[in-house]
Amino acid sequence: MHGQAITWISACSDKTFCLNQNSCDEGDVLMFETAVTSCFSSQFVGYSYRIDLFNNGGLDIQSSADTVTGPFPFGTHKITWRATDNCGNLAQCTYLFTIQDCTPPALLCISGLAQNLEINCTTEITAGDFILNASDNCTPVNELEYGMRESGNGAGFPTETTVSFDSCDIGEHTVEIWVKDGDGLVNQCNSVITVQDNDNGSVCVCGIGSDVALQGCARTGANTRLDSFILRADLSAVPVQGAPYTLPLEHMEQDSCFNAVFSTLPLDNDYQVVVRARRGDNPLNGVSTFDLLQTSLHILNVQPFQSLYQWIAADVNLSGSVTTFDIVETRKLILGIYDTFPKAPSWRFVRPLTNPANFMSAVRDTYLIDLPGLAVDTLIPGLDFVGVKMGDSNLSAHFTGDADDRSALTVALDDRMLEAGSEVWIPFFPDGEVDLNGWQMALRVDPYFAEVTGLNGLPAENYHLDDEGLLRALWFNAQTPQSFGKKPLFALKIRVLHAARLSEILSQTQDELAGAVFEVAPEGVVSARNMAFRFIEATGTSARFFPPAPNPFSTKTEFGLQLSGTSTVVLEVFDLSGKNVYVETLAGDAGFLSLPLQSADLPASGLFLYRISTGDEVFSGKIWCVK
Numbered sequence: 001m002h003g004q005a006i007t008w009i010s011a012c013s014d015k016t017f018c019l020n021q022n023s024c025d026e027g028d029v030l031m032f033e034t035a036v037t038s039c040f041s042s043q044f045v046g047y048s049y050r051i052d053l054f055n056n057g058g059l060d061i062q063s064s065a066d067t068v069t070g071p072f073p074f075g076t077h078k079i080t081w082r083a084t085d086n087c088g089n090l091a092q093c094t095y096l097f098t099i100q101d102c103t104p105p106a107l108l109c110i111s112g113l114a115q116n117l118e119i120n121c122t123t124e125i126t127a128g129d130f131i132l133n134a135s136d137n138c139t140p141v142n143e144l145e146y147g148m149r150e151s152g153n154g155a156g157f158p159t160e161t162t163v164s165f166d167s168c169d170i171g172e173h174t175v176e177i178w179v180k181d182g183d184g185l186v187n188q189c190n191s192v193i194t195v196q197d198n199d200n201g202s203v204c205v206c207g208i209g210s211d212v213a214l215q216g217c218a219r220t221g222a223n224t225r226l227d228s229f230i231l232r233a234d235l236s237a238v239p240v241q242g243a244p245y246t247l248p249l250e251h252m253e254q255d256s257c258f259n260a261v262f263s264t265l266p267l268d269n270d271y272q273v274v275v276r277a278r279r280g281d282n283p284l285n286g287v288s289t290f291d292l293l294q295t296s297l298h299i300l301n302v303q304p305f306q307s308l309y310q311w312i313a314a315d316v317n318l319s320g321s322v323t324t325f326d327i328v329e330t331r332k333l334i335l336g337i338y339d340t341f342p343k344a345p346s347w348r349f350v351r352p353l354t355n356p357a358n359f360m361s362a363v364r365d366t367y368l369i370d371l372p373g374l375a376v377d378t379l380i381p382g383l384d385f386v387g388v389k390m391g392d393s394n395l396s397a398h399f400t401g402d403a404d405d406r407s408a409l410t411v412a413l414d415d416r417m418l419e420a421g422s423e424v425w426i427p428f429f430p431d432g433e434v435d436l437n438g439w440q441m442a443l444r445v446d447p448y449f450a451e452v453t454g455l456n457g458l459p460a461e462n463y464h465l466d467d468e469g470l471l472r473a474l475w476f477n478a479q480t481p482q483s484f485g486k487k488p489l490f491a492l493k494i495r496v497l498h499a500a501r502l503s504e505i506l507s508q509t510q511d512e513l514a515g516a517v518f519e520v521a522p523e524g525v526v527s528a529r530n531m532a533f534r535f536i537e538a539t540g541t542s543a544r545f546f547p548p549a550p551n552p553f554s555t556k557t558e559f560g561l562q563l564s565g566t567s568t569v570v571l572e573v574f575d576l577s578g579k580n581v582y583v584e585t586l587a588g589d590a591g592f593l594s595l596p597l598q599s600a601d602l603p604a605s606g607l608f609l610y611r612i613s614t615g616d617e618v619f620s621g622k623i624w625c626v627k
Contacts, residue, residue, distance in 0.1 A: 005037070005038055005089065005091075006035050006036070006037045006045065006083050006084075006085055006089045006090070006091035007035060007036055007037075007091070008033060008034070008035045008083070008091060008093050009034050009035060009036055010032075010033045010034040010035075012033050012081070012093035012095060013095055014095045014096045014097065014098070015029075015031060015095070015096075015097040015098070016097070016098045016100060017029045017072075017097065017098070017099050017100070018099075018100065018101070018102035018103075019074065019099060019100065019101050019102065019103075019137075019138070020071065022137075024074065024101070024137065024138035025073060025074055026071040026072060026073050026074060026099065027071065027072065027074070027099040027100075028069070028070060028071050028072075029068060029069065029070070029071075029072055029097065029099070030067070030068070030069050031067070031068040031069075031079070031097065032047075032066060032067040032068070033047070033081050033083075033093065035047075035083040035091060037083075037085040037087070037089060039085040039086055039087035039089065040087070041086050041087065042085065042086040042087075044085060044086055045083050045084070045085055046064070046066075046083070046084045046085070047064075047065070047066035047081065047082065047083055048062070048063060048064040048065075048081075048082045048084075049061075049062070049063055049065070049068060049079055049080065049081050049082065050062045050079070050080045050082075051068075051077060051078070051079050051080075052077060052078040052079075052080075053072075053073065053075075053077050054073075054075050054076065054077060055076055055077055055078040055096060056468075057446055057447075057448060058447070058448045059448065072097075072099050073099065074099050074100070074101075075098070075099060076096050076097070076098045076099075077096065077097055077098075077099075078094065078095075078096055078097075079094065079095065079096075079097060080092055080093070080094040081093050081094070100183065101137070101138055101181070101183040101185060102185075103136075103137045103138075103185070104136075104181065104185040104186060104187045105134060105135065105136035105139065105144060105179045105180070105181045105185065105186075105187050106133070106134065106135050106136070106187065107131070107133075107134050107177070107179045107187040107188070107189050108131070108132045108133040108134070108189070109130045109131055109132060109177050109189035109190075109191050110130055110132055110191060111191060111192065112191055112192035112193065112194065113125075113129065113130070113191070113192075113193055113194070114193070114194040114196055115165070115193055115194070115195055115196065116196050116197070116198045117165075117166070117167060117195065117196070117197050117198075118245065121166055121167045121209070121264075121266060122164055122165065122166045122167075122247070123164070123165050123166075123195065124162050124163070124164045124165075125148075125162065125163055125165075125175075125193060126148070126161055126162045127146040127147065127148040127161050127162075127177050127178070128146070130148075130175070130177045130189075130191045131146075131177060131179075134146075134179050136181040136182075138181065138182065138183065139181040139182040139183070143182060144179055144180065144181060145179070145180040145181075146161050146177070146178065146179055146180075147159065147160065147161060147177075147178040147179075147180070148160060148161055148162060148163055148175060148176065148177050148178065149163060149175065149176055150163055150173055150174070150175055150176075151173075151174040151175065151176055151190065157178055157180055157186055158176070158178055163175055163193075165193075165195045166263075166264060167197060167264070168264075169195050170195050170196065170197055171194070171195060172192055172193070172194050172195075173192070173193050173194075173195065174190055174191070174192055175190070175191055175192070175193055176188055176189075176190055177189050177190070177191060209263070209264030209265050209266055209267060210264070210265050210267060210374050210375065210376055210377050210378065211261055211262065211263050211264065211265070211377045211378070212235070212261065212262040212265060212271070212273065212371065212374070212377075212378050212380065213259060213260070213261045213262075213377075213378070213379045213380065214231075214233055214258070214259070214260045214261070214273070214275060214380050214383055215257070215258065215259050215379065215380065215381040215382070215383060216257065216258060216275075216381070216382060216383030216384045216385065217256050217257040217258070217384050217385075218253070218256055218257075218258075218277060218349070218384070218385045218386070218387055219256065219352075219384075219385075219386060219387070220386065220387055220388075220389075220395065220397060221307060221309030221310065221312075221313065221356075221386055221387075221388050221395045222395040222396075222397075225256040226256055226279075226387045227253065227254055227255055227256050228252075228253070228254060228279065229252075229253050229277050229278065229279040229347075229349070229385075229387060230250060230251070230252055230253070230277065230278050230279065230280075231249075231250070231251045231253055231258050231260055231275070231276075231277050232248070232249070232250050232275070232276050232277065232278065233248075233249040233250075233260055233262075233273055233274065233275045233276075234246060234247070234248050234249070234273070234274045235247045235248075235249070235262050235265075235271055235272070235273050236271065236272045236273075236274075237265070237266075237269045237270065237271045237272075238269060238270055247262060249262060265374060267374065267375055268373055268374070268375060269373075269374055270370075270371070270372045270373060270374075271370075271371040271372075271374050272368070272369065272370050272371070273367075273368075273369040273371065273380075274366055274367070274368055274369075275366060275367040275369070275383050276349065276365060276366045276367075277349040277385045277387070278345065278347065278349060279346065279347040279349070279387060280346060280347075281346045281347055281389070282346070283333060283338075283339070283340045283341060283346045283390070283391070284333060284334065284513075285346070285389060285392075285397055286389045286391075286392035286395075286396045286397030287330060287333060287334060287389070287391040287392050288334065288440060288513075288514070288516060288528075289334065289438045289439065289440040289474045289475075289476050289516065289518060290394055290396070290438075290516070290518055290526060290528050291313075291314070291330060291391060291392055291393045291394055292327055292330060292331060292334075292438065292474075292476050293437055293438050293476050293478050293518055293520060293526050294310075294314075294393045294394045294526055295314045295322060295326060295327055295330070295393045296327065296476070296478035296479075297478045297520065297524050297526070298310075298311075298314070298322060298393070299322065299323065299324065299327075300478060300479065302478065302479070302520075302524045303523070303524025303525065303526075305322075305359075305393070306357060307356040307357060307395070308353055308356050308357070308358070308359050308361055308363070309353075309356055309386060309388050309395060310393050310394070310395060311359060312348060312350065312363065312388045313388050313389060313390055313391060313392050313393050313395065314326055314330075314391075314393040315344075316329045316330055316333075316341050316343070316344045316390050316391050317329050317341075317342075317343050317344070318343045318344055328461075329341060329342070330391045331461065331462070331474070333391060334440065334472065334474060334513065335462075335463065335464035335472045335473075335474065336464050336466065336470070336472050336512070336513075337464050341390055341391065344390040344391075345390065346389070346390060347387050347388065347389055347390065348365070348387075348388045348390055349365060349385040349386070349387050349388070350363050350364060350365055350385065350386050350388065351363075351364045351365070351366075351367065351384070351385065351386070352384050352385070352386050353386075367383050394526070408529055408530040408531065408532055409430055409431070409434065409517050409529050409530070409531045409532075410430070410431045410531070410532055410533070410534040411428050411429065411430055411431070411441075411489070411515075411531060411532070411533050411534065412429050412430070412431050412534050412536050413426065413428070413429075413502060413503075413506070413533060413534065413535050413536070414502070414535075414536060414562070414564070414590075414591070415501055415502050415503045415535035415536060416501065416502060416590065416591060417499065417500075417501055418450075418496045418499065418500060418501070418502060418505065419496060419499050420496055420497060420498050420499045421495075421496065422495075422496045423453060423493065423494070423495045423496070424493070424494060424496065424591060424592055425454075425456070425491045425492070425493050425560060425562075425592035425594060426491060426492045426493075426494060426502065426506065426592065427488035427490075427491040427544065427546070427560075427562050427592065428488045428489045428490055428491065428492070429484075429485065429488045429489070429544065429562075430484050430485055430489065430517075431485075431534070432485055433483060433484070433485030433486065434483070434484055434485055434517070435481040435482065435483050435484075435519070436481055436482060436484060436517050436518065436519060437476060437477055437478060437480075437481045437518050437519055437520040437526075438474070438475060438476030438477070438478075438517070438518035439474065439475055439476075439489060439515075439516065439517040439518065439531060440472075440473070440474040440475075440513055440514075440515065440516055440531075441472075441473055441474075441508065441513065441515040441516075441531060442470065442471065442472045442473075442508070442509045442510070442512040442513035442514075442515070443470075443471050443473075443506060443507065443508050443509065443533075444468075444469055444470050444471070444506075444507050444508075444509050445469040445471065445492075445494060445505060445506060446469065446500075446504070446505050446506075446507075447468065447469045448497070448498060449496065449497055449498050449500045449504060449505040450494040450495060450496050450497055450498075450500075450505045451469070451494065451495050451497065452465055452469070452471065452492060452493070452494055453493045453494060453495050454492075454493030455471075455473075455490060455491070455492055455493065456490065456491045456493070456546070456549055456560070457488065457489070457490035457491055457546075457549075458473060458475060458490045462474055462475055463490075470509065470512060471492070472512065472513050473490065474513075475489070475490075476518065478520060481519070481520070486544065486545075487544075487545075487546070487547070488544070488546070488562075491546065491560065491592070502535065503535045506533075507533075508532065508533045514530070515530060515531035515532060515533075516528050516529065516530055516531055517529050517531050543561050543562060543563050543564070543567065543614045543615070543617045544561070544562040545559075545560070545561055545562075545612065545617075545619040546559065546560030546561070546562075547559075547621065548597070548610070548621070548623055551623050551624060552623075552624035552625070552626050553599065553623070553624070553625060553626070554599060554625075554626050554627060555598070555599055556596055556597065556598050556599065557596075557597050557623060558594050558595065558596050558597070559571065559594070559595040559597070559610070559612060560592065560593070560594055560595070561588065561592070561593045561595070561612070561614065562591070562592050562593075563588050563589065563590055563591060563592075563593055563614065564590060565590050566587070566588065566589055566590065567587075567588050567614045567615050568585065568586075568587055568588070568614070568615075569585070569586055569587075569588045569593065569595070569612065569613070569614045570583065570584070570585050570611075570612070570613045570614075571583070571584045571585075571595050571597070571610065571611075571612050572610065572611045572612075572613075573597070573601075573602065573608050573609070573610050573623075574608065574609045574610075574611070575603070575606075575608060575609075576606075576607060576608075576609070581602060581603055581608070582597070582601050582602060588614070595612070597623075599625050599626075599627050602625050604625075604627070605625050605626050605627045606624070606625060607622060607623075607624050608622070608623050608624075608625060609621075609622055609623075610622070610623055
């Protein structure tokens with residue numbers, strides 16, 4: 001090394017390539033980068049690259065070539081270039097390159113059409129009324145998205161697929177018809193609609209009619225402001241002459257209060273309005289193991305719900321009661337087995353209850369308003385709603401938060417080098433001893449370095465491992481807290497595919513499921529704290545012990561030890577008379593050690609005593625063998 005520098009003189013920045021013609025799966029690329037060196041002995045620069053397909057943390061392609069050519073799959077990938085010279089210098093640059101659809105959908109529209117006002121003095125047209133043909137190179141026709149608006153009323157892809165006109169809009173109007181494919185590419189055409197007032201059985205005069213205004217506000221069950229909800233109102237009418245008709249009104253409200261208006265309704269008709277609200281939020285918003293504990297305490301009558309809104313939130317299977325079946329459904333949502341509740345929406349909007357503590361109250365989801373012989377402008381205030389996040393029995397839903405950041409519990413993990421081909425247990429010990437009624441966490445095992453092969457300490461229904469190495473896990477018991485510290489929360493078994501430190505293999509992911517621990521006070525009040533990982537270097541010669549599992553056993557049981565250093569380990573088994581019936585001695589290295597005991601190694605079925613010694617640490621207990 002002589003300290004000469006290598007400098008990239010090309011852009012070395014993100015790149016985009018188009019799909020190949022007649023292909024929706026791959027596109028050809030041509031990439032190269034250029035660097036110069038100040039090496040005194042030679043100006044030669046060698047190149048190599050590594051490619052992580054789909055930018056998911058893996059290593060899929062590596063080469064010593066100086067150019068990348070050929071087809072790559074649809075999506076975004078990461079490339080890392082390396083440049084070296086004869087003086088031993090090294091320079092790297094990394095960027096993303098994307099294979100994407102560059103061809104917008106084709107769209108052919110008619111030049112114009114005429115439309116008569118209906119009997120209610122309005123008319124509505126859809127984007128499909130103008131389209132002669134629409135197609136795309138990759139998106140099926142039935143999956144294309146359409147939008148429409150009157151020209152001059154906005155920019156970008158329209159949010160509506162229809163345009164409405166009334167008696168004040170007689171004449172020609174230019175409309176924009178849009179189409180969007182599955183990759184977000186759009187096309188547009190313009191057309192003309194001529195609104196006409198031919199004989200439709202009623203007299204339509206611009207500006208003549210009554211307005212019906214609807215006003216109200218939405219709040220949460222915890223009485224906090226609730227914005228970003230959708231108000232839906234449907235007005236039905238029977239005109240003096242003609243058939244009944246219905247007018248829909250749907251608003252996306254960005255404030256907690258709304259003011260929606262049906263304008264210039266024909267006079268002297270009988271009207272009926274139905275008003276409801278909805279919100280399409282993330283189903284997991286505000287839902288955690290905290291809610292499982294809260295619901296359990298209610299079912300056990302330790303801490304009954306104080307509000308009917310809590311009861312509504314907990315009834316996720318819409319059975320009309322709160323039972324352990326609701327706990328099962330909520331747990332599946334937390335663990336990622338469900339993306340949404342099978343029966344319940346993400347939010348349920350109900351009319352406010354005069355006394356939420358009265359569990360006999362009637363719950364209604366809509367307002368039904370009769371307006372006989374409408375003759376004047378009418379204001380209908382007080383159409384308030386309470387938004388209840390389903391599954392969120394403690395009514396938090398991101399408005400107050402569950403956990404207390406000021407008293408986080410850390411989980412200590414021994415950060416050591418793991419060899420390729422080894423299979424090891426990873427115990428999750430909290431720092432210090434702590435009594436808990438529940439906990440939850442999500443962690444990711446990098447699939448390049450390792451794969452999960454087992455899990456000890458949790459029933460199968462309390463964890464879920466997906467195909468990408470994301471593990472969600474939880475535990476709760478509303479009645480009996482468990483002491484953790486001398487024993488772990490649970491233990492994870494992994495097979496190491498490529499040598500790495502544990503901190504490179506394992507990581508906590510708070511976005512998927514926030515790590516938290518929960519404690520229930522004697523009076524039934526649940527408190528929560530955040531939980532985070534901490535990687536430490538193992539020191540000393542102490543050991544941590546895992547009780548045998550399974551116990552009782554018929555074929556084999558396993559004892560687990562977490563050793564902080566090299567130690568001699570002795571496993572002894574005694575019958576009830578004190579006679580030694582089995583002994584095994586072995587040398588253990590730092591890390592997790594599994595001690596199997598076969599039923600065939602014991603003289604008979606029955607109850608036995610065991611003792612495990614390691615240095616000055618001794619662990620003992622009972623096992624039951626059933627042959």
